[in-house]
Amino acid sequence: MRTLLAPLEKSQVRRPAQPVSTATAVGLAHDIVVAAAARVCRHSLCTGLLLSGVVVATSSVSAQIPAAQFDRRTTIIDDPAKEEGWGAIGSILESADGTLYVTFPSESVIRVFARNGSMLRKFGRVGAGPGEFSGMGAAGWRGDTLWVHDDNGRRFNLFLRSGTPARTVGAPGVMLDGFGMEPSTLLAGDRFLYRGQLSAARMASKEPRVVPVAVGLLGSPPIVIVRTPTAGLTLVTPHRGQPGGTLSGGTLAQRLSADGIVRTAPDGRSIISVERPIPRSANSAVLTITRFAADGTPSKRVVLTSAAMPVSQRDQDAFVAMLANAARKMGEGPKNFPSTASAIDYVRSQLTVPAFYPAASAMLPGADGTVWLRGLDDGRPMVEWTVLNSELTRLFRVPLPREYTPRYATGDRVWGTMKDENDIPTIVEYSRRPPRR
Numbered sequence: 001m002r003t004l005l006a007p008l009e010k011s012q013v014r015r016p017a018q019p020v021s022t023a024t025a026v027g028l029a030h031d032i033v034v035a036a037a038a039r040v041c042r043h044s045l046c047t048g049l050l051l052s053g054v055v056v057a058t059s060s061v062s063a064q065i066p067a068a069q070f071d072r073r074t075t076i077i078d079d080p081a082k083e084e085g086w087g088a089i090g091s092i093l094e095s096a097d098g099t100l101y102v103t104f105p106s107e108s109v110i111r112v113f114a115r116n117g118s119m120l121r122k123f124g125r126v127g128a129g130p131g132e133f134s135g136m137g138a139a140g141w142r143g144d145t146l147w148v149h150d151d152n153g154r155r156f157n158l159f160l161r162s163g164t165p166a167r168t169v170g171a172p173g174v175m176l177d178g179f180g181m182e183p184s185t186l187l188a189g190d191r192f193l194y195r196g197q198l199s200a201a202r203m204a205s206k207e208p209r210v211v212p213v214a215v216g217l218l219g220s221p222p223i224v225i226v227r228t229p230t231a232g233l234t235l236v237t238p239h240r241g242q243p244g245g246t247l248s249g250g251t252l253a254q255r256l257s258a259d260g261i262v263r264t265a266p267d268g269r270s271i272i273s274v275e276r277p278i279p280r281s282a283n284s285a286v287l288t289i290t291r292f293a294a295d296g297t298p299s300k301r302v303v304l305t306s307a308a309m310p311v312s313q314r315d316q317d318a319f320v321a322m323l324a325n326a327a328r329k330m331g332e333g334p335k336n337f338p339s340t341a342s343a344i345d346y347v348r349s350q351l352t353v354p355a356f357y358p359a360a361s362a363m364l365p366g367a368d369g370t371v372w373l374r375g376l377d378d379g380r381p382m383v384e385w386t387v388l389n390s391e392l393t394r395l396f397r398v399p400l401p402r403e404y405t406p407r408y409a410t411g412d413r414v415w416g417t418m419k420d421e422n423d424i425p426t427i428v429e430y431s432r433r434p435p436r437r
Contacts (some may be wrong), residue, residue: 042334062068065104065386068396069433072415076117077420082268089425091139092407092415093146093266094367095161100408100415101146102427105136112163113427123163124148131165138185141267147186156186169218176222179212187268187272191215194222195262202244203236213262215271215296215411225296226273228260228351237327237336247326252319253265255377256311265365266408269294272365274373276358279308285359289371289392295367302392316353323347344393366409370395377402387411400430 051284078086094100099120111122133394135152145166154173158166170182171192177194187193196211203209209231235247236323249305261274275288285308291300324343327333336341346418361383362374367391377383377398377415382399385406389395395411406416413431420426 002116039311040281065179065394066396068398069386070398070400070430071433072428073413073431074117074429076113078424078426088138089407089417089427091148092417092427093139093141094415095141095406096144099161101139102426103136103139108133108136110146110159110163111138117427121163123159123168124157128153130168131159133157139245140186140264142186142188149184150187151182151184154183155296165363168334171218174222176214176224177212181212181214185268187215187264187265187271190270191217191294192222193264193271194263198231200236203231203234209234215292215294223296225271225298226262226275226290227290228262228273228275229277230259232258232278233351235323236329237330237333247323247330252322253313255357256315256319256354257361258354261360261361261363262429263365265369266367267294268370270365271296272363272371274360276360276365278354278358279356282308282310282356284308285356287359287373289373289388291371291392293389302388304359306359308359309378310356311354319353320347320351323351362405363407366411366412370409370411372406372409372414398432404428404430 005076014385040147050409055336088102090103090105092102094098096284098115100115102111102113103109105110108124108126109122110124113119116119123131124136126134128134128253133148133150133153135150137149137151139146139148141147144161147156150155154170154171156169158169160166169186170261171186173180173182175181175195176194176196180199181194181196184195185193192215194212194214194216196213197208198211209229210227211226211230212228213220213228214224232243233245233253237247250431258276258278262271262278266273271292271294273288273290273292275286277286279285283305285306287304289302289304290298321344324337324340324347327346328337328340328343333343337346357376360373360375361377364372364374366372366387371388371392373386373388375384379402381402383402384397384399387395389411400406400416402419404416404418405416408415411432415427415431417425417430418428
């Protein structure tokens with residue numbers, strides 16, 4: 001395992017005297033990163049932050065990050081008597097009384113569990129009425145009310161903790177800067193988080209795939225808070241001379257991805273953005289982490305750097321072969337690519353496989369203001385996570401199983417998912433071991 005990121009020196013960004021344009025703001029943000037990281041990061045996409053207030057790049061004194069030990073405590077499994085197990089698990093949320101609310105998108109169901117793992121109740125179903133879903137998305141809290149996104153229905157269903165439908169909030173998409181913007185998260189203050197959607201033409205373009213993420217009130221134009229790289233390792237296959245299907249390369253592509261990450265805290269009161277450009281050399285892995293308030297105002301930013309882990313030739317070849325095989329099977333694949341070699345040549349002509357892994361492979365905002373950053377996945381059984389506090393200062397690092405996906409966390413415990421020996425998803429809690437006295 002590799003320890004994630006050593007900090008840069010402290011620097012500050014002063015509030016501009018007058019509002020700045022988007023282009024000026026992006027340039028200013030880029031200059032700050034270059035000045036802080038010296039020659040580490042000179043790519044124009046290293047940071048796309050739109051600065052509208054005081055943003056502080058901070059770090060603690062360079063020192064070893066304390067190690068913490070988390071022990072496995074609670075495991076929630078499906079009823080083994082059932083012929084079919086659970087489907088994929090979506091969001092996990094803990095309520096004020098310690099019960100867990102877990103979404104199951106393939107069933108359009110929310111299950112509620114006691115802390116000992118026993119199921120208390122379930123609610124939700126497929127449909128278009130109150131409390132029903134045509135496609136279950138993200139979930140979060142709004143005080144004591146649970147909201148769950150019905151992404152196909154372009155609305156949010158709100159429930160009382162008992163599971164009784166409270167109301168429905170419509171959330172239509174909007175157009176902004178030529179992008180279709182779809183609301184994905186319900187924020188505090190009756191705001192929505194919007195994410196730009198890449199069209200087929202933009203996907204097929206050689207231009208950088210950068211999409212806006214914005215915050216806005218229903219009925220008002222949203223305000224862009226960050227423009228983030230996305231789908232950088234997605235291949236577009238031709239179909240009748242036009243852009244056709246898209247291929248992403250599965251788990252290996254996720255390890256290689258430099259797509260920006262934007263996620264919200266469970267209570268919707270803050271937004272965390274992580275920029276993680278592909279390193280250009282062995283000593284240039286950079287993360288830019290920014291915390292925004294629910295209204296889009298940036299409050300904290302930290303820039304961290306570390307040594308980069310090279311992508312092995314084996315992984316590069318495996319990624320290309322995976323996409324080439326998929327391209328031959330999709331749509332007009334046999335016609336476009338009569339041989340595996342021709343498909344491989346096409347993949348290599350369309351994509352450049354990175355030479356180094358980005359500095360983080362995932363991020364999870366904690367319910368208590370912490371930020372969990374998943375380190376470099378080098379194929380070992382355990383992957384190291386670095387936990388930051390609400391000031392984006394490093395608290396500790398903790399190893400967790402590679403196959404474990406955290407979905408709800410605080411500074412002393414984490415709920416997540418992993419598959420059992422029968423390939424059935426299970427819900428697992430890890431909690432921090434008390435320090436020795």
